[in-house]
Amino acid sequence: MTTGYPRFFIHRSIQALAKDVIAKYATAKDSVAFLWPTRKIAARCVSFVQSRAPPEVLATLEVVHLVLDTSNPQSQPLRSLCPTISAVICCKEGFSYLKQYWQHTGDGISSRRAEFCHSLFKDGLLIEDEGPLKSPTSPSPKPCRGPKRYQRPGSVDVGKQQQPTIVNPDKDASRFLEERFGRNLDISFVEPAKSAIRRRIAGALTSDKELSTSPVPEKEMESNTRGIVNLREEDVYLFPAGMNAIFNAHRALLGARSSNLKSINFGFPYVDTLKILEKFGPGVVFYGHASESDLDDLESRLEKGERFLALFCEFPGNPLLTCPNLVRIRQLADKYDFAVLVDETIGTFANINVLQYSDIVVSSLTKIFSGDCNVMGGSAIFNPNSRYYSALKDFARTSFEDTYWPEDVMFMERNSRDFASRIDRINANAEAICEVLLQEADLIKTVFFPRYNESSANYEVVKVLGGGYGGLISVVFHRKEQAVAFYDAVDTAKGPSLGTNFTLTSPYVLLAHYQELDWAAQFGVDPDLIRISVGLEDTEDIVKVFKDALTAAAEATKA
Template sequence: MPNFNLGESIPPHTAHAVSFSLPTWRSNIGYEEGEDWVIGRMETGYPRFFIHRSIQAFAADIVAKFGTQGSKAFLFPTRQIAARCLSFVKARAPPAAAASLQTVHLVLDTTKATPDALLSLAPTICAVLGSQEAFPFLKQYWQHTGDGVSSRRAEFCHALFKDGLLRLDDGTTTPAPASPKPCKGPKRYQRPSSLDVTRATPSPKPSPDRDSGAGPDIQETFRFLEERFGRNLDVSLVQPAKSAIRRRIAGALRSDSEPTAAPPPEHEMESNSRGVVNLKEDDVYLFPCGMSAIFHSHRALLAARGSLKSVNFGFPYVDTLKILQKFGPGAVFYGRTSESDLDAFEQRLEAGERFLALFCEFPGNPLLTCPNLGRIRQLADKYDFAVVVDETIGTFANVNVLPYADIVVSSLTKIFSGDCNVMGGSAIFNPNGRYYAALKRWARTEYEDTYWPEDVMFMERNSRDFASRIDRINANAEAICEVLRSSPLVKDVFYPKYNETRANYEACKLPGGGYGGLLSVVFHRPQQAVAFYDAIDTAKGPSLGTNFTLTSPYVLLAHYQELDWAKSFGVEPHLIRISVGLEETDKIVDVFEAALKAAAEEGAKSQE
């Protein structure tokens, strides 16, 4: 097993890695507390929480050219997204912070010699600048919505910016005050693990000729573009790659083959693992990350159905609940995936309350419990609300939830990609759903395809063997569960096969499917959990669904400021979440047995 140093990217030596190493329990606490011995060594971080170095560098150069002293910039791909960010911040920030906001919209300068391939990309960047006081609110929008630029887009566009090939779009820059007031803001959004770690990566200064407005070295830019396209991006294959990804998500036949420029026959969609014969490729929408898919599904439903509260059913991934609470009229939260919670929800419906949609995960994270989708579907049909199911953990290779849902969302960043080096998300509109026509109308006017072409190409390549990886991961996860369940140190193992909601999982499980690659374990004593985590010889950091086993004290990372709240729903502070990879089964079992031995020895010491 590889050894990862503190703060090292996971995978190592990967410029756009999605995870990073927190090898000890103490380092996870240090990260949450913003301690420099951890933060200062981070090469990267999980996107949406840590703003990638390439994005930081580009943002710093935009501020240097267009901003005021002390301001910071958040980068978005389009003007429409930036406008939503402005509205969000202005509704929540103090007046002085709201007054500091400005936007800078950069587009390709077509008056200068540019390759045809670059013209077809039409790269755009819209920066929202604000004072230190506005920063926490800007960060909230960035984190919750997932609508910020990807690190590959930022890297690519930054090179164009430095060579003078991006110009300011007329009429999009607004003045900012000269002296914004600094303010740390809420603790959760003041970590120096994003834009405020610029000391570790100073932005390269523009050369004098560029700074003075002289023309760029066009030949140098051409070489950059040629190398970039030659290595990563054949522009002619971007649309076929998107088509291949959408068909894989739909479970269509032969969707794992390499894309070609010729469009595949439409009849291939008639047979798919979703069991919906009228599902079309254009019912699958791609997004730059999974949280963006959830955010825009919520937007689509608000537009289709009006301003109603939503329901978050089951203990959620943190930002899903934040989206429902902060964007729109709010949400009702049921924190346990139980029949009693469904009973309580049904009583509200019977009393006349009406809701926009019920959002749930299948299974949930991190307790791996599954809601009763059959009963939820019946309630939705009777009381007129939409059902949105996040299938990221279950994966459509193991379960089929589309017949129960109006929208199925997923984070492609996870097991669909597996390589932990690119972000992506998807949403499927069920063509048989009650709101399908209204959702499609919304999509025709409001959906923006902001998935950066380089990210598309990486996702397409990574996902070709998605289906073939699942069986190995399922088998490894079950083997690890057996090891943990047999240990006297272990209080609980959470896994769909063993949970009390197993029948709900089985109702959606495909004939050839398994129980997934994610599980969680709780030890009888916290010190045993710490010893186990420190000793386990796997990659250790945030994210899940990687082709290698990845271990995380998930509750510390996701709910550090609200541990008591999480515990009230049965989510223990010392829970350890394990995302199982493709290692040889015997070897990964040995790794877990060795870590259990270390935990037992630590437990014996504490009793002496």
């Protein structure tokens, strides 16, 4: 494999910038460099490496901070973008330690930031800064209409074409960016775009309307699908990746409560969530089934005096779509004083409302919220009714950095405008595919889907009016050769992500847990499980695709 998911593979644009940084600044030319958006993040990376790497690696650690050369007149229109890069450099033997921090935290720079900063670097506008990094102030950009590039038809309107629109704004910072870097980035719309994303996540903005630089009345937040009337836009935080939202939420809980308390990972986890809890704090207690008996065991431990920082869970879980009992978890949390963090990525807030039972809700915006596979993002919501709310907000004010690159923000806002209508189509397609799969009992051992799981009653408790069951399905066949034939025959894209606007099929367990298949199996996760992320195709067409693949699996059985 030469490329892959950005937290697991370093994007080629990032590699290209890192190579030039090494060539200019590294003491040893066979070094490796990982790039971060701020010096604080670079410092956290260095601390992580120092706690794990051997002395021979630590002896080669170098840190280079690159900032805009504000003495150059050409840099003036770029100051509000704050295009900073902090490089952590070391010998090639230190690669695995730097890579762990990159993968687990999601703190690394995006490919768009890399491309933009690489251009500045080549032209001498991005220079080394050896002193304290100061955030430059910038004049308020002139308000103007948003670029037509970000006004598009909904993704469900398959086949409709638009003619490109020529944009001719005034000669200000936006035009400078377009002329010099070939980008149509109207910086006056970055903050309104962030506001629109936050309100969309809060369930207070669902319409596909143009951005405006005019302030949005706060009263618009009072009515939201989350059912929390005192929820404010400032309670929604944006991050450059979904895992970065989890990482920073964990940091906030450690900072707001106690750095000495272990956390609970409840339910079979996405890979890096468990790694964060293991490696960036005092440890974790793992319950892999998310069952009632697991809750019985947890309650017993709590009754005996054990105390925890927080319980982390996914709703539904990945890949078994198990739905933990949030009502009971909330009762235990209130009684024994621990926080509840729920990852709603798979369920999505268009289908479920978990904030009412949570202190923090996180989501990967990279998935179905965006859908277009061309930008990453994450979010965290602090429940204003949480007993930890004030402490969490205090921590956020002093310790959170906004590192979401403006270009990524603009793409995410554009992509998410038709989120609600896309979810409706995906919900319908997923149920239609499930009906086909459930009819093939001779081939299929188990279909995992929130509507049909043993924990389906837990899903119904938080399902919103008019919501569905999401677009993720997992399937286990009776025999391996049936799974192989099905996977080879199914005429969809193949890959490890989820939430794409097109259907995506994956041998998920082999990809995510290849080095720990026996460990995964003890929690009911079959190594030959096939995970299906359902897309926006015509329902009749996508159903036929799966019927044909099931026919191939049946023929393999006969053979």
